Amino acid sequence: MNRTIVIGAGQAGLAAGHQLTRHGLPFTILEADHRVGGSWNHRWDTMRLFTPATKDGLPGVPFPRGDRFPTGAQMAAYLAGYADRFGMDVRTGIHVDGIFRDGERYTVTAGSDRFEADNVILATGAERVPNVPSLAADLSPAIAQLHSGAYRNPSQLPPGAVLVVGAGNSGADIALDLAPTHPVVLAGRHPGHIPPRIESPVMRVGFRFLAFAWTYILTEDTRPGRASREKVLSGHSGPLIRVKPQDLDAAGVRRAPRVTGVVQGLPQTEDGDIHDVATVVWATGFRPGYEWLSLPGLDTSGGLENHRGAVVGQPGLYVLGQLFQYRFGSHNLVGVPHDAEMVVADIRRRAGRGVSVAGAARSR
Structure with missing residues (x-):
């Protein structure tokens, strides 16, 4: 029977594991971290999800009742329990460093370890490599620098x-976290561009309904979805969800336009101000980071081209949890289970020697 290797034990990898388990397909999940949960084990201490706990569960196991908006640590614990609940074969501390194809089968390497598989699902996260602008190299060595992915709490900073x-x-969350202990300036393309607080209960319910509806309505198969996808993939971030202008103002966080250069080792913003600071926190996002793949004909310069998760030109290779992979919410807990269904459906077709989605995409 065909075997699948899933790389990554976050929500995407476990959603795939659930679907594979449901259909009796053998699989192994490889996780580089020493704990199930992937990057959820490494978020800043005060970080909370934007979606309420009622929307944060994966199929078959509701998220535990408790705090309305779970912390990153609570999500990691939930994912570890989820893997145990379904008896998934998860191997932690396995850092995959290569994938090679021999005919219709794949070899996945992790140091001296080798895993053979008919299918490989890359569930390594929407974007996993910290993105830091090149001008960071011009800052004075006296300025401490760290990326948001490495930030945990204010005690890290001088x-x-x-x-x-x-x-x-x-960036807004981290600025608020730092404000009680450090003078903070928050710089960005649209500083303070935050939706107004919605006071009416009816309006709040309507807004939440629309927010979750976007996850399902905006797909690559609809015209509004394709337009939104283009904006998302071109680097246009969405609106701030939890932080309000008055929250930043009350905490004493100053706002400034985006950083455009470095003058005498100090960061300069678009308005010409030069900021004499002790630390710069780069909350500048991540990039996909698929350069470690070396499969013939595969373009790894960005997100992998795929059709409903099946990587085009690479039969048996899949992605899961990519930014707007198929729908607006493909990268989050609300959307990834639906994409996992499509990916595993294609694996089942391959196992039954049917035509794969990727093959169909190439023939169009």
Whole structure:
């Protein structure tokens, strides 16, 4: 029987594991971290999800009742329990460093370990490699620098002013976390561009309904979905969800436009201000990071071209949890289970010697 290797034990990898288990297909999940949960084990201490707990569960196991918006640590614990609940074969501490194809089969390597498979699902996260602008190299060595992916709490930073670069959700959250202990400036393309607080209960319910509806309605098969997908993949971040302008103001966080250069070792923003700071936190996002793949004909310069998760030109290779992979919510807990269904459906077709989605995409 065909065997599948799933790389990554976050929500995408476990959603795939659930579908594979459901259909009796053998699989092994490989996770580089020493714990199930992937990057959820390495978020900042005060980080909370934007979706309520009622929407954060994977198929078959509701998220435990408790805090309305779970922390990253609570999500990691939930995922570990989920893998145990279904008896998934998850091997942690396995850092995959290569995938090679021999005919219709794949060899997955992790140091001296080798795994043979008919199918490989890359569930390594929407974007996994920290993105830091090149001008970071021009900053004074006296300025401490770290990426949001490495940020845990204010005690990591030396005393003195902090410039948080990137006015998206992560940047705003980190700026608020730092404000009680450090003077903070939040710099970004649209600083403070945050939806107004919705006071009416009816409006709040309507807004939440629309927010979750977008996850299902906006797909690559619809015209609005294709337009949204183009914006998302071109780097246009969405609106800030939890933080409000008054929250930043009350905490004493100053706002500035985006950083455009370095003057005498100090960061300069678009308005010409030069910021004499002790630390810069780069909340500038991540990039896909598939360069370690070396399969013939595979373009790894960005997100892998795929049709409903099946990588075009690579039969048996799949992605899961990519940014707007098929639908607006493909990368999050609300959307990834539906994409996992499509991926495993294609694996079942391959096992039954049917035509794969990727093959159909190539023939169009």
